[in-house]
Amino acid sequence: MTRTAFFISDGTGITAETLGRSLLAQFENVEIRMVTKPYIDNVDKAQALAEVIEATAVHDGERPIIIDTIVDEDVRKIISSAPGFKVDIFSTFLAPLEDELETHSTYSVGQTHSIGRDDVYMNRIDSVHFALDNDDGARTHQYDKAEIILVGVSRCGKTPTSLYLALQFGIRAANYPFTEDDLDEDGTLKLPRALAPYRRKLFGLTIDARRLAAIRSERRPNSRYCSMDQCMQEVQQAEALYRQMHIPYIDTTRFSVEEISTRMIAEAGLQRRFSPR
Amino acid sequence: MTRTAFFISDGTGITAETLGRSLLAQFENVEIRMVTKPYIDNVDKAQALAEVIEATAVHDGERPIIIDTIVDEDVRKIISSAPGFKVDIFSTFLAPLEDELETHSTYSVGQTHSIGRDDVYMNRIDSVHFALDNDDGARTHQYDKAEIILVGVSRCGKTPTSLYLALQFGIRAANYPFTEDDLDEDGTLKLPRALAPYRRKLFGLTIDARRLAAIRSERRPNSRYCSMDQCMQEVQQAEALYRQMHIPYIDTTRFSVEEISTRMIAEAGLQRRFSPR
Numbered sequence: 001m002t003r004t005a006f007f008i009s010d011g012t013g014i015t016a017e018t019l020g021r022s023l024l025a026q027f028e029n030v031e032i033r034m035v036t037k038p039y040i041d042n043v044d045k046a047q048a049l050a051e052v053i054e055a056t057a058v059h060d061g062e063r064p065i066i067i068d069t070i071v072d073e074d075v076r077k078i079i080s081s082a083p084g085f086k087v088d089i090f091s092t093f094l095a096p097l098e099d100e101l102e103t104h105s106t107y108s109v110g111q112t113h114s115i116g117r118d119d120v121y122m123n124r125i126d127s128v129h130f131a132l133d134n135d136d137g138a139r140t141h142q143y144d145k146a147e148i149i150l151v152g153v154s155r156c157g158k159t160p161t162s163l164y165l166a167l168q169f170g171i172r173a174a175n176y177p178f179t180e181d182d183l184d185e186d187g188t189l190k191l192p193r194a195l196a197p198y199r200r201k202l203f204g205l206t207i208d209a210r211r212l213a214a215i216r217s218e219r220r221p222n223s224r225y226c227s228m229d230q231c232m233q234e235v236q237q238a239e240a241l242y243r244q245m246h247i248p249y250i251d252t253t254r255f256s257v258e259e260i261s262t263r264m265i266a267e268a269g270l271q272r273r274f275s276p277r
Numbered sequence: 278m279t280r281t282a283f284f285i286s287d288g289t290g291i292t293a294e295t296l297g298r299s300l301l302a303q304f305e306n307v308e309i310r311m312v313t314k315p316y317i318d319n320v321d322k323a324q325a326l327a328e329v330i331e332a333t334a335v336h337d338g339e340r341p342i343i344i345d346t347i348v349d350e351d352v353r354k355i356i357s358s359a360p361g362f363k364v365d366i367f368s369t370f371l372a373p374l375e376d377e378l379e380t381h382s383t384y385s386v387g388q389t390h391s392i393g394r395d396d397v398y399m400n401r402i403d404s405v406h407f408a409l410d411n412d413d414g415a416r417t418h419q420y421d422k423a424e425i426i427l428v429g430v431s432r433c434g435k436t437p438t439s440l441y442l443a444l445q446f447g448i449r450a451a452n453y454p455f456t457e458d459d460l461d462e463d464g465t466l467k468l469p470r471a472l473a474p475y476r477r478k479l480f481g482l483t484i485d486a487r488r489l490a491a492i493r494s495e496r497r498p499n500s501r502y503c504s505m506d507q508c509m510q511e512v513q514q515a516e517a518l519y520r521q522m523h524i525p526y527i528d529t530t531r532f533s534v535e536e537i538s539t540r541m542i543a544e545a546g547l548q549r550r551f552s553p554r
Contacts, residue, residue, distance in 0.1 A: 003378070012539040015299040017549075022292040022346060023370055026382035036549055038539050065377065069299060085377045087370055093300055100342065100362045101280070105303035124534065125492075128437045132409075160405045163440050167534065215402075257401065257444065262289040262315050272294075272313055 002031045004056050008049065008068040008079060013038030019089060020067040032065070040070065046078035053082035123273055127166035127173075134174035135159055140194035143174055148268055149198055150175040152205035153234040154225075155215050157252040157260065161205070164257045169265065170273035178238055189237035191245055203264055204242040204249030209235045211253050279308045281333050285326065285345040285356060290315030296366060297344040309342070317347065323355035330359035400550055404443035404450075411451035412436055417471035420451055425545055426475055427452040429482035430511040431502075432492050434529040434537065438482070441534045446542065447550035455515055466514035468522055480541055481519040481526030486512045488530050 005024060007016040013036045024032050040046055057063045066084035070076045080086065094105050134142055136159065143149060148165070150158045154177050162173035182192045195202060209232040216226035224230050242249040248267050252260055265272055282301055284293040290313045301309050317323055334340045343361035347353045357363065371382050411419055413436065420426060425442070427435045431454050439450035459469045472479060486509040493503035501507050519526040525544050529537055542549055 012535050014535055014539065015295050018292050018295045019366065023367070023374060026367075026371060027374070027378055027380060028383045030378050030380060038543055065374070085374075087374070089296065090300070090303075092369060093364055094303060097300060097304070097342070097362075097364070101304055101307050103304060103307060106305045121533065122492075125434070125437055128440060132412075132436070135409075157402070159409070160402055160444060163405065164444055167437060167441055167444060215399075218399075256398065258289050258291055262291070266315055 001062070002033055002060065003062050003065065004033045004035060004060055005065040005067065006049075006053060006056075006084070007034065007036045008040055008066060008070060009038050010041040010070050010072060010075060011038065013069075016067050016069045016089065020087075023067070023087070024065075040075060040079070041072065043074055043078060046075040050078050050082040053079075053084055057083045123170040124167060127170050128163065130172045131162045131166040131174070135162065137176040137179075137194075140176070143194070143198050143201070145172060146174040146198070146201055147172045147270055148203055148264065149173070149195065149201045150203055150205060151178065151195065151238075151247070152249075153178050153207075153212070153231075153238050155212060155219070156205045156207040157257070158205055160257050161252075161260050161264070164261045165264070168258075168261065169270075171265070171270055178234070178241075183237075189241050191241065199245065199247070202245075202247045203268060204238065204247045205260070206235060206239050206242070206249055206251050208251070208253040278339070279310055279337065280339050280342065281310045281312060281337055282342040282344065283326075283330060283333075283361070284311065284313045285317055285343060285347060286315050287318040287347050287349060287352060288315065290346075293344050293346045293366065297364075300344070300364070301342075317352060317356070318349065320351055320355060323352040327355050327359040330356075330361055334360045400447040401444060404447050405440065407449045408439045408443040408451070412439065414453040414456075414471075417453070420471070420475050420478070422449060423451040423475070423478060424449045424547055425480055425541065426450070426472065426478045427480055427482060428455065428472065428515075428524070430455050430484075430489070430508075430515050432489060432496070433482045433484040434534070435482055437534050438529075438537050438541070441538045442541070445535075445538065446547075448542070448547055455511070455518075460514075466518050468518065476522065476524070479522075479524045480545060481515065481524045482537070483512060483516050483519070483526055483528050485528070485530040 005020060007013055007020045009016045017036050021034065037049055040049055053064055063083045063085055065087065066079065067087040068079060069089050070079060071090065098105055133139060134146065148171065150162055150173060152158050158175035158177065162175045165171040165173040176192065176195060178189060182189055184190045209228060212231040212235065213226050213228050216231065220226055250260055250263055282297060284290055284297045286293045294313050298311065314326055317326055330341055340360045340362055342364065343356065344364040344366065345356060346366050347356060348367065375382055410416060411423065425448065427439055427450060429435055435452035435454065439452045442448040442450040453469065453472060455466060459466055461467045486505060489508040489512065490503050490505050493508065497503055527537055527540055
């Protein structure tokens with residue numbers, strides 16, 4: 001039996017969705033269809049959604065779960081009239097917080113966005129362009145401006161991670177891939193010269209060789225680049241270099257981009273500049 | 278008087294941070310210092326953090342606000358022993374959900390990550406590389422594979438938005454900048470030929486000309502590119518084209534990348550493929 005959960009918001013829906021997924025992930029043995037409904041910001045949209053919820057309840061044979069961050073009272077009333085099990089985030093937590101902070105909450109739509117919006121915006125955009133300009137070792141002369149420099153073999157996850165650090169946290173991340181040019185005459189990986197002055201900014205990524213081979217073979221099937229031998233050798237050399245140079249590193253095989261990024265921030269002691277929502 | 282809020286988690290801290298910021302944003306007139314503490318996943322780290330919380334309470338002269346998503350009972354007990362006003366997300370909502378779903382929650386660390394991890398991961402990585410390959414009109418021959426194609430003048434926010442769509446939601450977004458090459462002999466902006474077959478995938482971005490001039494002048498100060506005249510003319514032409522061609526569009530001046538992306542998804546009827554956390 002499948003149940004349905006609605007994540008409803010008058011804004012982006014990101015808070016309701018993030019919390020909702022965290023909560024429902026604790027129920028492994030229940031099949032739950034998750035539906036996000038953002039920007040439910042007037043009575044007409046609320047009415048239409050209430051009808052969808054009602055139809056879903058009939059279809060599923062069970063009332064849907066409703067997790068919402070709606071602020072407007074009229075909208076909230078209409079959603080409440082629909083059949084559902086409600087997890088009302090704001091009304092649950094705001095009243096006790098008002099007592100604790102000895103003040104009323106403004107409780108207004110999209111309030112988050114007014115706080116330091118311009119600064120944070122510019123910072124994120126700058127960081128994204130920095131990540132793009134300094135992607136894949138394309139340039140190395142701006143490394144003095146980087147807060148962190150990700151290193152690792154090709155396709156171990158450097159680019160998505162550096163972009164996530166920029167977009168989500170406004171952190172300036174460059175990345176540099178190890179290539180054959182970085183091997184010495186014995187075929188051993190050496191710390192590339194461009195990175196030497198920035199050893200303290202380096203953060204390594206590594207990955208299971210089998211997984212790497214699978215990822216690379218999607219890009220260039222049947223190449224040396226994607227062969228198990230080549231992948232194993234590159235990964236071993238990268239890890240040896242990390243240990244030798246005391247470069248902190250993370251194995252990306254089992255982690256999501258969020259986890260890789262937040263672990264990196266925590267280990268490197270960087271500052272999150274969280275984006276407004 | 279400044280108060281301190283701790284967002285504490287044994288995982289990335291993203292759920293606690295997202296919810297915490299949403300809640301505290303409702304208290305405009307209280308100055309709150311926000312500190313995220315992710316990966317508090319053993320008793321030692323919990324003990325060290327409890328001491329930080331205690332020192333903060335003494336320093337602030339008020340107990341800190343503690344918003345957490347800790348699962349481990351031993352860790353939770355230690356954090357509870359510190360002086361703070363607790364917003365305990367899981368214990369507040371999981372018990373009623375267990376009743377509703379008539380089952381016990383697994384309530385285990387990082388449970389989210391086990392669900393369809395590989396598929397979602399590959400999808401996001403593919404989408405990021407798609408966005409990079411199809412950034413800034415660099416290529417147009419893959420537009421048949423795009424789910425959405427962002428259009429607009431240079432520096433109106435296309436690149437960050439397409440990367441956010443990829444990273445956060447696994448959506449394949451290309452982007453195409455209008456340039457002088459897209460003007461006809463009268464100097465009027467026309468729909469570029471490469472976009473004509475994909476009119477239904479197009480989504481326009483626009484921006485306040487003054488803001489655009491400010492952003493551009495950071496990149497190329499004192500150029501025609503960043504002059505008010507040039508910016509006004511480009512923006513007017515882009516908006517005229519959107520209206521004429523019935524291309525939906527969003528003004529990015531007042532919105533964060535999250536809002537632009539989620540509004541786009543809602544209006545274009547795309548499917549969010551939410552990332553695991």
